[in-house]
Amino acid sequence: MNPRTAEPYLSAPGLASAVAAVVLGTLLWNIVRNILTSPIPSSVPGPFLARITSKWILLVDLSGQRAQVVDALHKKHGPVVRLAPDELSFAGRDAVKAIYGAGATVVKSPAYNLFGKRGMFQMQDPREHRERQRRIAHIFSAASLQQTEPLVQAVVGRTVATLAASVGAPVDALHWCRMMALDVAGAVLMGKEFGAFDGDGAAPVYVRHLDNAYIAWALNGLAPALVWLLERLPIQSLQRFLAAREYVYSYGEHAVQQYLKTNGRASSRRTLISKMIAGNPETGAEPLPDADIVIEVSNNTFAAVDSTGNTAAYTLYRLACVPEWQQRLRREIRASGAKEKGFQYQSLQALPVLNAVLVETLRLHPAVPTGLPRLTRDATIFPDPDKFDPGRWLSGDGAAVFAGTPVAQEMTLVWGGRGPRACSGQYMAAMEVKLLLAQLVDRFQVGLQGEATHGEMEMTAHFHLIPKGRRCGLVFDDEEVSDETT
Numbered sequence: 001m002n003p004r005t006a007e008p009y010l011s012a013p014g015l016a017s018a019v020a021a022v023v024l025g026t027l028l029w030n031i032v033r034n035i036l037t038s039p040i041p042s043s044v045p046g047p048f049l050a051r052i053t054s055k056w057i058l059l060v061d062l063s064g065q066r067a068q069v070v071d072a073l074h075k076k077h078g079p080v081v082r083l084a085p086d087e088l089s090f091a092g093r094d095a096v097k098a099i100y101g102a103g104a105t106v107v108k109s110p111a112y113n114l115f116g117k118r119g120m121f122q123m124q125d126p127r128e129h130r131e132r133q134r135r136i137a138h139i140f141s142a143a144s145l146q147q148t149e150p151l152v153q154a155v156v157g158r159t160v161a162t163l164a165a166s167v168g169a170p171v172d173a174l175h176w177c178r179m180m181a182l183d184v185a186g187a188v189l190m191g192k193e194f195g196a197f198d199g200d201g202a203a204p205v206y207v208r209h210l211d212n213a214y215i216a217w218a219l220n221g222l223a224p225a226l227v228w229l230l231e232r233l234p235i236q237s238l239q240r241f242l243a244a245r246e247y248v249y250s251y252g253e254h255a256v257q258q259y260l261k262t263n264g265r266a267s268s269r270r271t272l273i274s275k276m277i278a279g280n281p282e283t284g285a286e287p288l289p290d291a292d293i294v295i296e297v298s299n300n301t302f303a304a305v306d307s308t309g310n311t312a313a314y315t316l317y318r319l320a321c322v323p324e325w326q327q328r329l330r331r332e333i334r335a336s337g338a339k340e341k342g343f344q345y346q347s348l349q350a351l352p353v354l355n356a357v358l359v360e361t362l363r364l365h366p367a368v369p370t371g372l373p374r375l376t377r378d379a380t381i382f383p384d385p386d387k388f389d390p391g392r393w394l395s396g397d398g399a400a401v402f403a404g405t406p407v408a409q410e411m412t413l414v415w416g417g418r419g420p421r422a423c424s425g426q427y428m429a430a431m432e433v434k435l436l437l438a439q440l441v442d443r444f445q446v447g448l449q450g451e452a453t454h455g456e457m458e459m460t461a462h463f464h465l466i467p468k469g470r471r472c473g474l475v476f477d478d479e480e481v482s483d484e485t486t
C-alpha cells in the first residue's frame with residue numbers, strides 16, 4: 001500500500017454511514033429486546049408503537065395530551081390497554097378497587113422519583129411511606145388545617161380585593177388564583193407569604209423557577225443522558241434553567257432557617273411548618289431532621305400551587321360558561337347567611353351546591369390528572385360525561401348526594417387519590433377554593449372575557465393540569481348581581 005495515497009482516516013461519508021449503522025443497530029436491538037422481554041402478553045391491545053418502545057408515551061406526556069390519549073385508547077380497546085412494552089393502563093370500577101382499594105398492594109410508579117427530592121410524595125416503599133406519615137400526618141389533619149383559616153382568609157381577601165379592583169374589565173383569573181394558592185402555601189407551609197400581591201402584580205420569581213423545574217424534571221425522565229450532557233455545557237441561561245430544580249429546595253431551606261431564627265422550635269403559631277418542627281406531642285412522634293423538613297415543606301408547596309390555583313380558575317370558568325349554575329350557587333350562598341358570618345369556612349363547608357360545583361369541576365378538570373379522565377369521563381359512570389352538570393351530585397330536592405352515590409368512590413379519586421396515598425392537602429385546597437368562590441359569586445357576576453377564553457382553558461397535562469393558554473380571561477361585574485333566576 002502506498003502511504004501517500006492511502007486514506008489515513010475514515011472519509012466523511014464513511015463516518016456518517018458508520019454512525020447511522022450504529023444508531024440503527026441500537027434502535028433495532030432495543031426494539032427486538034423490548035418485544036422479547038415484555039412481560040405483557042401480546043394479546044393485550046394498544047397502539048403498535050406501544051409494543052416496541054416506551055418513548056412514544058413519554059412524547060405524548062411531553063405534548064401534554066396523556067390524559068386525553070389514554071382515555072381515547074380505553075374507549076377504543078376496553079378496560080386494559082398497553083401503553084409501553086412494560087406499562088399497562090386500567091380503567092373501570094374493578095380497577096379502581098384493585099389499585100386504590102383497601103389492602104391494595106400496588107405501589108407508586110418509579111416516575112415519582114423524577115419530581116424533586118425524596119419526601120412523602122415520592123416514597124414508593126410502603127413501609128418508608130408509613131413511617132414518614134407517622135411523623136407528619138398530624139399536621140394535615142382537619143383539626144390542624146382548620147387552625148390555619150385566618151391565614152387563608154387573609155390571602156383570599158387579598159385575591160378578592162385584587163379582582164374587585166378590575167371590576168368590569170378583563171382580568172387573568174388564572175394568574176390571580178395561582179397567586180392566591182402560592183401565598184396560602186407560603187403562609188401555611190413556609191411560615192411566610194411569597195408576597196404575590198405586592199408590587200406590580202408580576203408573579204414572584206419562585207413561580208418562574210417552579211415552572212422551569214417541572215420542565216427540567218420531565219426532560220430528565222425522557223432523556224437523562226441528554227440532561228447529563230446539558231448540565232456540562234457552559235451556557236449560563238441553560239444552567240439557570242436546570243438549576244430551577246434546586247432552587248425550589250434552596251427557597252425552602254432559607255424559609256425554614258428564617259422561621260427557626262424568628263420563632264424557635266417550640267412556637268405555638270398555627271402554621272403547618274410550626275407543627276412539623278415541633279413534632280407530635282400527642283403520639284410522641286419526634287420531629288423530622290431539618291433537612292427532611294425542608295424537603296416536605298418544599299414538596300408540599302409545589303404540590304399545592306398549581307393544583308389549587310388551576311382548580312379555582314377552572315371553577316370560575318365553568319360558572320362563567322353556565323350562568324344558571326352561577327345563579328343557583330349565589331342563591332345558596334345568600335340563603336346560608338355566610339356573608340353575615342364573615343364568610344367563615346364553617347358556614348360554607350357543607351353547602352351542597354358549592355360542593356357540587358367544585359366536585360363537578362374536578363371531575364372534568366382533575367388538577368392532578370394522572371390519567372384520571374379515563375374514569376371521570378366514563379359514560380357508563382357519568383352519563384353525558386362532557387357536560388358540566390353539578391346536578392349529578394344533588395338529589396331532586398337539592399340536598400347533597402355525594403356521600404351515598406355509587407360513583408362517590410371514584411370521585412374521592414378525583415379529589416386527591418384514595419387510600420394511604422391520598423392527597424394530604426385536600427382540606428386546605430377545599431377551604432381555599434370555597435372561600436374564594438363564595439365571596440366572588442356573592443359579589444360579582446362572573447363572565448367570560450370572550451370566546452377566546454375557551455381556547456385558553458383547553459386542557460394540557462404535564463403531571464399537573466395546565467390550561468393551554470396559561471391564562472383565563474374573565475370579567476367580574478358588580479352591576480345587577482341578583483340571585484333571581486332569569
Ligand code: HEM
Nearest residue numbers: 121300303304307308311367368416417421423424425429
Ligand atoms: C384542588 C387541589 C388539589 C388536588 C385536586 C390534588 C390532587 C391530588 C392527587 C390526585 C393526588 C394523588 C396523586 C397520585 O396518586 O399520585 C395528590 C397527592 C398529594 N397531594 Fe394533592 N391535590 C390538591 C392540593 C394539594 C395541596 C394544597 C397540598 C399541600 C398542602 C397537596 C399535597 C399533596 C401531597 C403531599 C400528595 C402525595 C401524598 C402521598 O403520596 O402520600 N395537594 N393530590
